[in-house]
Amino acid sequence: WADKVRELMKYRNENGHCLVPRKQSTLGNWVMTQRAEFRKFSARKHSRMTPQRIKILNHxxxxWDASDKIGNRRNDEGWMQMLKQLMEYKEKHGNCLVPNKY
Known part of the structure; x- marks a missing residue:
């Protein structure tokens, strides 16, 4: 467990966050497992999660819930750029019916 925490810290230092994609080899799977164990712990079910592990991971x-964070953190700037382009298109053409080849 401690080895994976160190690996996650390295990932965070390189990427600026702990939102490891699930497809990011074993680290992504480990992160998903920690979230699942936390949900079980929170529901007072048998879990390998402990208050000490929660404290370390929080630190x-x-x-814990990346469902609304992964897309936002990674694509916010790109999304805003596309929105700006859409607004420019609407200003020029009077609608948002952008052709696929535009």
Missing amino acids: IGFV
Whole structure:
């Protein structure tokens, strides 16, 4: 467990966050497992999660519910750029019916 925490800290230092994609080899799977164990712990079910592990993960910036964070954090700037382009298109053409080849 401690080895994976160190690996997650390295990932955070390189990427600026702890939102490891599920497809990011074993680390992504480990992160998903920690979230699942936390949900079980919170529901007072048998879990490998402990208050000490929660404290450690919180300290390094672990995101317990990434459902609304992954897309936002990674694509916010790109999304805003596309919105700006759409607004420019509407200003020029009077609608938002952008052709696929535009």
